Structure formats: structure tokens, C-alpha cells
Amino acid sequence: MHSGNTLLSVRQLSIEFDRGDRTFEAVRGISLDVKAGSIVALIGESGSGKSVTAQAVFGLLERSGRVTAGEAWLGDVDLLTRKPGELRRIRGRDMAMIFQNPASCLNPAFTIGHQMIETIVHHRRVSRREARDIALVQLEQVGLAEPERLLRRYSFQISGGMCQRVMIALALVSGARLLIADEPTTALDVTIQAQILDELDRLRRERGIGILLITHDLGVVAELADFVYVMKEGEIVESGDVYDIFEQPKHPYTRELLDSRFLYERSMEESPSSDRRGNHAARNRRFIQDLRTSKEVVNQS
Ligand SMILES: Nc1ncnc2c1ncn2[C@@H]1O[C@H](COP(=O)(O)OP(=O)(O)OP(=O)(O)O)[C@@H](O)[C@H]1O
Numbered sequence: 645m646h647s648g649n650t651l652l653s654v655r656q657l658s659i660e661f662d663r664g665d666r667t668f669e670a671v672r673g674i675s676l677d678v679k680a681g682s683i684v685a686l687i688g689e690s691g692s693g694k695s696v697t698a699q700a701v702f703g704l705l706e707r708s709g710r711v712t713a714g715e716a717w718l719g720d721v722d723l724l725t726r727k728p729g730e731l732r733r734i735r736g737r738d739m740a741m742i743f744q745n746p747a748s749c750l751n752p753a754f755t756i757g758h759q760m761i762e763t764i765v766h767h768r769r770v771s772r773r774e775a776r777d778i779a780l781v782q783l784e785q786v787g788l789a790e791p792e793r794l795l796r797r798y799s800f801q802i803s804g805g806m807c808q809r810v811m812i813a814l815a816l817v818s819g820a821r822l823l824i825a826d827e828p829t830t831a832l833d834v835t836i837q838a839q840i841l842d843e844l845d846r847l848r849r850e851r852g853i854g855i856l857l858i859t860h861d862l863g864v865v866a867e868l869a870d871f872v873y874v875m876k877e878g879e880i881v882e883s884g885d886v887y888d889i890f891e892q893p894k895h896p897y898t899r900e901l902l903d904s905r906f907l908y909e910r911s912m913e914e915s916p917s918s919d920r921r922g923n924h925a926a927r928n929r930r931f932i933q934d935l936r937t938s939k940e941v942v943n944q945s
């Protein structure tokens with residue numbers, strides 16, 4: 645599963661913020677890889693440095709922050725050494741990022757259509773008319789009905805789930821190979837969450853896109869991710885195949901993380917009440933075993 649080629653390779657990345665007269669080291673020498681066609685989860689407690697890592701790779705660190713060491717290779721380009729203009733081009737063409745609050749990334753001053761067509765014209769040598777057709781196809785591909793109508797609407801006129809799909813469509817029109825998703829479903833209700841996650845899974849399978857997924861939802865990690873990195877206080881404390889991480893967490897912090905949350909609320913509802921008194925870790929392990937069995941069945945058929 646991990647034999648595919650590496651899309652993103654982060655090496656020894658360190659990030660610092662100015663805080664008044666002091667500096668704060670938010671990320672300390674982390675390394676991670678994302679391969680084509682895989683979903684790599686970045687998990688860890690709040691404030692551990694997941695989002696700033698994503699922002700640094702994407703070239704969107706706030707002004708008070710800076711990369712003090714390290715490399716981030718996208719193919720044979722070190723993103724951290726590129727000039728802003730060059731980075732913008734790469735960002736549009738080779739990688740895309742979707743955020744927790746999609747509405748904030750779409751511009752409320754322009755229609756969805758305007759923004760999609762601009763993006764397409766910017767990245768491909770096509771006329772606006774052709775760009776419009778591409779936009780329609782792409783919106784349909786991410787499961788949006790009535791794309792014609794959608795093109796005329798503004799971000800504040802559509803639901804969060806639709807907005808997130810538009811963001812994914814926008815990411816795709818540029819032909820991105822790498823997608824960074826920072827808590828892409830946190831702001832959405834459960835049914836819509838599942839649909840968006842299915843969409844990400846499909847992108848990975850059908851387009852071979854590599855996805856770096858930041859999430860607090862360990863159930864999502866168990867179901868979708870191939871590989872997991874665990875962050876704590878700016879460092880990666882453990883990494884491994886998703887099954888290994890869940891079945892045999894080595895670092896006390898990972899164990900704590902697994903103990904602290906039941907992996908999948910749905911299974912919680914399905915399990916008999918006596919089961920609920922068992923400890924989280926045991927139930928999580930059982931959940932992972934079931935998942936592994938069901939995935940193996942799918943792979944064999
Ligand atoms: N602009 C900023 N200025 C100063 N410190 C910052 C800034 N942005 C982030 N930090 C600090 O960097 C650390 C890492 O933050 P980050 O947002 O990456 O955490 P996270 O792992 O994404 O947490 P969460 O799960 O809550 O999203 C935190 O201590 C945070 O306070």
C-alpha cells in the first residue's frame with residue numbers, strides 16, 4: 645500500500661513565532677511523507693502544531709511566524725525556498741488546501757462561478773467559455789446537483805457542506821496532486837461529514853491524490869488513513885501504519901489519546917450497554933480489528 649511514490653516530503657521542519665519580546669518554537673524538527681494515493685493523518689492534542697505545519701508547507705504562515713529550519717519537498721521543488729510568486733503558482737497548480745471553515749476561503753464578493761472560472765483560466769490555457777464547462781463538470785464530480793444554478797450563487801447562500809465541496813472542486817480544477825485538509829469536516833453536521841470524507845476517499849482512490857488530513861476524529865483516522873503521525877508539543881512522537889498505531893501504540897501519549905476517546909460514536913450506539921463500561925482502549929482495539937477484517941474482505945473481492 646505504501647509502495648507509491650512520495651509526493652510531499654517534509655524534513656526537519658522547525659517553526660517559530662514572535663510573541664512580544666520572546667520567540668515561541670511551535671514546531672521542532674518534524675519530518676513526514678505523503679505518498680500518492682494515500683491519506684496520511686496528522687493527529688495530536690490542541691496546540692501541538694498541526695495547523696502551523698500545514699500552513700508552513702502551504703506557504704500561508706502568519707507574519708509573526710517563520711520557518712527556522714527544514715525542507716518541504718513537493719517532487720523536486722523545496723517549497724520553503726521558493727519566492728512568494730512562485731509558491732502561489734505551485735499552490736494553484738500542484739497542491740490545494742481545504743480548511744475547517746470553507747466559507748472563509750471563498751470570496752463573498754464574487755459568485756461561485758466567477759471564482760471557479762477565474763481559477764481555471766488562471767491555471768489552464770482555456771477560454772472563459774471552456775472554463776465554465778470545466779467548472780460544471782467538476783462540480784458535478786464532487787456530487788453537487790444543479791451546477792448551473794450553483795455557479796450564480798455566493799458562498800453565503802450555500803450550506804457548509806456545499807461550500808466544502810466547492811472548495812474540493814476548486815482544488816481539483818487546478819489538477820492538484822497533493823491536498824492538505826485541516827479539519828475539513830469539523831464545522832459540518834454528521835451526515836455531511838461522512839459525504840465529504842467519502843469524497844476525499846474517492847479522490848485518493850480514483851485520482852491517486854495524496855492527502856494530508858489533520859483531524860481530531862480518531863474514528864475518521866481509523867477508517868480513512870493509511871499512515872498516522874502523532875504530534876505533541878511541536879514534535880512527532882510516534883508514526884506508523886494506521887493499524888499498528890491503533891493496535892500497538894508505543895508512545896504513552898498515543899495510548900493516552902486512544903484511551904481518552906472511543907473511536908467511533910456510531911459503534912458506541914450499536915454496542916450493548918454492558919459493553920460501554922469496558923475501557924476505551926479495549927473497545928478501540930476491537931473496532932480496529934473489525935475494520936481491518938472488513939478492509940481485507942474488500943481488498944480480496
Ligand atoms: N499566529 C500565531 N502567533 C503566535 N503563536 C501561534 C500562532 N499560530 C499558532 N501559534 C501557536 O503555535 C502552536 C501550534 O498551533 P497550531 O494551530 O498549529 O495547533 P494545532 O495542533 O493545529 O491545534 P488545534 O488542534 O487546536 O487546531 C500553538 O501553541 C499556538 O498558540
Ligand code: NI
Nearest residue numbers: 694695696826
Ligand atoms: Ni489546528
